[in-house]
Amino acid sequence: MLERLVHSRRGSLIVATLADAWDTIRRRRDPLVPPRRLTVFVGAGDFQQMGEDFKRFFVELGGLKPEDDVLDVGSGIGRMAVPLLGYLRGCYEGFDVYPAGIRWCQKQITPRYPGFRFQLADIKNELYNPSGRHSASDYRFPYDDASFDFAFLTSVFTHLLPADARNYLNEVCRVLRKGGTCFATFFLLGEEQPAGDGAQLDFRIEGDGYRSTNATTPEVAVAYMRTDLDRMLAGTGLTLRSSYRGSWSGHESGTGFQDILVAVKSG
Numbered sequence: 001m002l003e004r005l006v007h008s009r010r011g012s013l014i015v016a017t018l019a020d021a022w023d024t025i026r027r028r029r030d031p032l033v034p035p036r037r038l039t040v041f042v043g044a045g046d047f048q049q050m051g052e053d054f055k056r057f058f059v060e061l062g063g064l065k066p067e068d069d070v071l072d073v074g075s076g077i078g079r080m081a082v083p084l085l086g087y088l089r090g091c092y093e094g095f096d097v098y099p100a101g102i103r104w105c106q107k108q109i110t111p112r113y114p115g116f117r118f119q120l121a122d123i124k125n126e127l128y129n130p131s132g133r134h135s136a137s138d139y140r141f142p143y144d145d146a147s148f149d150f151a152f153l154t155s156v157f158t159h160l161l162p163a164d165a166r167n168y169l170n171e172v173c174r175v176l177r178k179g180g181t182c183f184a185t186f187f188l189l190g191e192e193q194p195a196g197d198g199a200q201l202d203f204r205i206e207g208d209g210y211r212s213t214n215a216t217t218p219e220v221a222v223a224y225m226r227t228d229l230d231r232m233l234a235g236t237g238l239t240l241r242s243s244y245r246g247s248w249s250g251h252e253s254g255t256g257f258q259d260i261l262v263a264v265k266s267g
């Protein structure tokens with residue numbers, strides 16, 4: 001299965017690399033849009049449109065304000081950072097385990113917008129950084145306590161197993177100020193949140209405290225039972241404020257593909 005995934009990614013990578021070369025020849029290169037070969041690993045869809053959609057969700061559903069200090073966990077190739085460039089006046093910090101994504105953001109974004117900083121975390125992830133030295137389950141985010149007003153993780157918990165997810169929720173809570181907001185996307189399953197008949201992902205592989213679409217490499221797509229996630233949240237200082245169902249489960253959704261949770265650090 002992993003082999004098939006690697007092969008299909010390899011094929012997409014070849015096509016994307018050729019398209020990048022064609023863009024360069026035609027001088028069609030926006031310096032704040034990453035080359036297509038990087039998007040093969042970090043997110044399908046229209047880079048700019050997805051970023052704009054999420055900026056709107058951050059503001060309308062999460063209450064993001066221009067003066068907030070913001071943490072982007074799993075900042076990828078800057079898809080969420082770019083739409084915030086003209087919006088945020090507070091600081092922006094992003095970290096990720098994917099070296100090529102961090103290199104691109106450091107080279108293309110930070111020199112133009114010094115308030116936007118990115119750093120690499122050498123954490124092992126079977127998909128994005130297979131030779132990483134550290135484990136996400138006990139990784140301490142490289143920021144002081146109470147440094148941020150708003151932290152977001154878009155399509156990151158969907159690649160983390162339970163011990164990693166639990167640690168990340170605790171770390172998010174640690175680095176948030178009192179009253180700060182955590183905005184995160186998930187695939188959620190359960191009685192209140194059943195996957196409909198038209199579900200676009202089949203989480204048939206049952207793991208210990210999670211489900212996945214992929215037996216060999218569960219991090220390809222990880223789903224949680226809503227009750228398990230509620231239990232994880234209860235062990236942190238984060239309190240759920242609102243949730244929005246995504247269209248992945250076959251339900252109508254005005255808020256994108258994945259489920260969204262907004263939680264607040266209680267006082």
Ligand SMILES: C[S@@+](CC[C@H](N)C(=O)[O-])C[C@H]1O[C@@H](n2cnc3c(N)ncnc32)[C@H](O)[C@@H]1O
Pocket residue numbers: 041042043073074075076077078079080095096097098101121123125128136153154155156159164
């Ligand atoms: C589907 S991509 C989403 C990227 C970005 N958040 C976005 O929405 O464009 C998943 C990202 O999570 C990152 N990631 C995976 N495991 C991680 C971890 N333990 N800590 C931080 N980032 C991680 C990957 O490197 C990848 O950039």
